Amino acid sequence: MPTQEVLSAQDHGLYTTSTGAPVAEPYAAQRIGLTGPLLLQDFHHIDLLAHFDRERIPERVVHAKGAGAHGVFKVTHDITDLSCASLFSKVGNEAPLTIRFSTVGGESGSADTARDPRGFAVKIKTDQGNLDWVFNNTPVFFIRDPAKFPHFIHTQKRDPQTHLKDADMFWDYLSQNPESIHQVMILFSDRGTPDGFYMHGYSGHTLKFVNADGNFHYVQIHLRREGGARSLDNDTAVKLGGTNPDYATEQLFTEIELGKFPTWNVFVQTMSAQQAEKFRYNILDLTKIWPHKEFPLRPVGQIVLNKNVQNYFAEIEQAAFSPSHLVPGVEPSADPVLQSRLFSYPDTHRHRLGTNYGQLPVNAPVAPVANFQRDGAMAFNNQGFRPNYQSSLSPLQYKRKPYQDVKHEIWLGDANTDLSFITELDFEQPRALWEKVFNETDKEHFVYNVAGHLGGVKSPVVKARQLSVFTAVSKDLGERLAKAINHAPVAPLKVKSASEAVRFQFKAAA
Numbered sequence: 011m012p013t014q015e016v017l018s019a020q021d022h023g024l025y026t027t028s029t030g031a032p033v034a035e036p037y038a039a040q041r042i043g044l045t046g047p048l049l050l051q052d053f054h055h056i057d058l059l060a061h062f063d064r065e066r067i068p069e070r071v072v073h074a075k076g077a078g079a080h081g082v083f084k085v086t087h088d089i090t091d092l093s094c095a096s097l098f099s100k101v102g103n104e105a106p107l108t109i110r111f112s113t114v115g116g117e118s119g120s121a122d123t124a125r126d127p128r129g130f131a132v133k134i135k136t137d138q139g140n141l142d143w144v145f146n147n148t149p150v151f152f153i154r155d156p157a158k159f160p161h162f163i164h165t166q167k168r169d170p171q172t173h174l175k176d177a178d179m180f181w182d183y184l185s186q187n188p189e190s191i192h193q194v195m196i197l198f199s200d201r202g203t204p205d206g207f208y209m210h211g212y213s214g215h216t217l218k219f220v221n222a223d224g225n226f227h228y229v230q231i232h233l234r235r236e237g238g239a240r241s242l243d244n245d246t247a248v249k250l251g252g253t254n255p256d257y258a259t260e261q262l263f264t265e266i267e268l269g270k271f272p273t274w275n276v277f278v279q280t281m282s283a284q285q286a287e288k289f290r291y292n293i294l295d296l297t298k299i300w301p302h303k304e305f306p307l308r309p310v311g312q313i314v315l316n317k318n319v320q321n322y323f324a325e326i327e328q329a330a331f332s333p334s335h336l337v338p339g340v341e342p343s344a345d346p347v348l349q350s351r352l353f354s355y356p357d358t359h360r361h362r363l364g365t366n367y368g369q370l371p372v373n374a375p376v377a378p379v380a381n382f383q384r385d386g387a388m389a390f391n392n393q394g395f396r397p398n399y400q401s402s403l404s405p406l407q408y409k410r411k412p413y414q415d416v417k418h419e420i421w422l423g424d425a426n427t428d429l430s431f432i433t434e435l436d437f438e439q440p441r442a443l444w445e446k447v448f449n450e451t452d453k454e455h456f457v458y459n460v461a462g463h464l465g466g467v468k469s470p471v472v473k474a475r476q477l478s479v480f481t482a483v484s485k486d487l488g489e490r491l492a493k494a495i496n497h498a499p500v501a502p503l504k505v506k507s508a509s510e511a512v513r514f515q516f517k518a519a520a
């Protein structure tokens with residue numbers, strides 16, 4: 011917090027109306043006589059109240075509770091064979107960035123330590139425009155069919171009647187949509203309650219990097235916290251939720267103030283179109299990971315958070331991150347959930363912040379904007395005298411080489427009503443987590459964490475159905491959970507065989 015002397019030096023210490031006119035007494039209001047009604051002529055008083063009445067903007071419909079800071083992206087390794095983005099054109103390149111971390115389901119005042127995935131949103135201001143990475147701290151997600159998103163989110167929020175969070179709603183959804191099980195396995199391990207923002211970040215989705223020759227690779231991006239990820243156990247997280255709900259926000263701010271700058275190393279996993287065709291899983295299904303053994307991490311750069319905000323609302327609350335804010339050389343894949351998100355974020359920004367959200371200082375690119383978008387509410391950068399139509403004085407247009415390998419991405423077909431279904435493939439990676447990744451302590455914590463939540467479900471049908479999903483992951487897991495919630499063991503959920511799974515579908519043209 012700046013001292014009184016610093017503040018006074020900055021703003022001359024003179025109290026004014028919003029039009030800059032000095033006012034003698036901030037607390038005073040004009041009225042008739044000593045006890046009469048107030049006067050409409052008192053601009054100061056009306057200015058004060060009218061602005062106060064409009065102080066709130068809609069909180070984010072998801073990820074409402076968050077914290078953030080500024081920093082820098084440094085390119086540490088050459089990836090020009092992968093991407094032609096100018097950011098990556100030279101080792102040593104740097105670009106300023108803003109980050110926002112968040113929980114997903116809670117309101118803006120909710121606890122930082124809630125069991126929830128964490129959002130990990132980065133806005134990198136490159137000389138070719140903003141590159142936003144709107145990631146989570148988990149490499150997979152609950153859904154792969156985008157129309158399920160509002161349903162899923164509603165079940166994590168409040169019941170329409172009781173206005174309470176509801177374990178029945180929560181597990182009713184998850185047990186009916188078992189493609190969520192991989193994310194559920196991560197969420198109910200201690201990774202579901204990270205210690206502050208000591209966590210990794212993952213694109214989850216497959217993206218595309220395109221190089222200067224027009225060749226593309228599929229990529230997954232990983233941001234790995236230096237010093238490793240840390241977790242809280244359930245009881246510590248719950249306790250902190252009551253005693254210090256802003257635990258992570260405070261930790262982030264304090265560390266940066268102390269000069270202990272949080273750092274992440276940036277990596278990519280890459281896959282050629284040919285490898286994608288042979289991969290066991292659909293690369294457009296974000297309930298799956300790409301095994302590191304087959305697709306090793308390749309270093310790219312580093313993110314260092316070295317600057318706290320001066321004003322939270324202006325620099326973090328008004329930040330508008332979108333997976334569609336991309337630069338040449340970085341492109342979306344056809345993952346339907348990602349495709350949906352490309353629309354949803356700018357749409358919600360127009361609602362939450364207004365048409366010209368992109369001109370707010372935190373969102374404005376460092377690259378000059380030259381287009382034909384004009385006017386609208388709060389147009390700060392209206393592009394001066396530049397023509398507002400494609401005239402002979404119009405800006406130059408960017409040229410990029412056409413794709414070399416387009417045959418892998420030619421889309422032909424009828425309008426198709428697409429919905430995924432569950433197969434044995436959906437249980438392989440969750441099973442590996444239980445059997446190979448979790449040690450005995452992790453297993454005990456997992457059973458304890460799930461039992462504390464699932465045990466509160468009232469509906470016997472929902473309870474049994476979710477147990478059948480866990481039993482399909484592993485008989486051992488199903489039995490341990492049934493015992494922990496005083497339920498009889500249940501049979502595993504019946505699913506289609508792996509051979510019926512819809513794999514990566516766009517084969518090279520014959």
Ligand code: HEM
Pocket residue numbers: 069070071072073076110111112128129130131144145146151156159212213214215329330331347350351354355358359362
């Ligand atoms: C169909 C699927 C999804 C939809 C429709 C969706 C929609 C939204 C919306 C509307 C917001 C609020 C944005 C704002 O007000 O600025 C949001 C925030 C966010 N979403 Fe998603 N989301 C989806 C899936 C995902 C996935 C898969 C990830 C991560 C891989 C993700 C990560 C985030 C993050 C990090 C934020 C917070 C951004 C910030 O800090 O401002 N979302 N999402």
